[in-house]
Amino acid sequence: MGKIVVSENVSLDGVIEIAAEDDGSRFGSWFDWMGDEDRKAWAEVEFEEAMSAEALLMGRLSYEWFLARGWQSRTGAWADRLRSLPKYVMSSTLKDLGWENSTVLKGDLADEVSxxxxxxDGDIVVYASSGLVQALLEHDLVDELRLIVYPFVLGGGRRLFGGTSAKKPMRLVETRTVGDGLPFLVYRSVRVP
Structure with a gap:
């Protein structure tokens, strides 16, 4: 049985996606906020996660983000692993799949992900994909959250948690420090009968 693992970079105030009106000039990117040691340690965590994944699940915009940055043709062990993994993209509009081993899921989200x-069999990792993540949380399809927390309050942007119709209990199962001071937190969903 597969496990949906949401993997996010998040600010202290829960922002996972900088506001669309910010072209990057005000805040820069997540990677601008890290020193070299933190960036190296972050990359190690992400590489380990990719190596243990059995598939990726993304929304259309995140899939297109990876394509725009050339992940389908990059070289190296991390890129090779992402290329080899089956990739599933929730989208009703995506037509061109520019990354090998990619499949579009167009049906009902809850049915398709179930x-x-x-x-x-194993971890199905969800990178970024804020709208998809919120829908997965709403439908109780998230099994684990892996969060790398950045020591910044942004005050605006898309947050990890939107409104939900009910409480979504989670249990903290792991904490560690990545690099010089980025908390890495792992939460598992608590299924209430």
Whole structure:
């Protein structure tokens, strides 16, 4: 049985996506906020996660973000691993799949992801994909949250948690420090009967 693992970079105030009106000039990117040692340690965590994943699940915009940055043709062990993994993209509009081993899921989100969890044995990692993540949380499809927390309050942007129709209990199962001071937190969903 597959496990949906949401992997996010997040600010102290829960922002995972800088506001669209900010072209990057006001805040820069997540990677501008790290020193070299933190960036190296972050990359090690992300590489380990990719190596232990059995599949990726993304929204259309995140999939296109990876394509725009050339992940489909990059070299190196991390890029090779991402290229080899099956990639599933929730989208009703995506037509061109420019990354090998990619499949578009166009049906009902809850049905498609539930079927995917039955088909894949292991971690199905969700990178970024804020809208998809919020829908997965709403449908109780998230099994684990992995958060790298940046020591900044941004005050604006898309937050990890939007409104939900009910409480979503989580249990902290792991903490460690990445690099010089980035908390890495792992939460597992607590299924209430």
């Amino acid at each position: 079927a995917l969890k039955r088909e894949v």
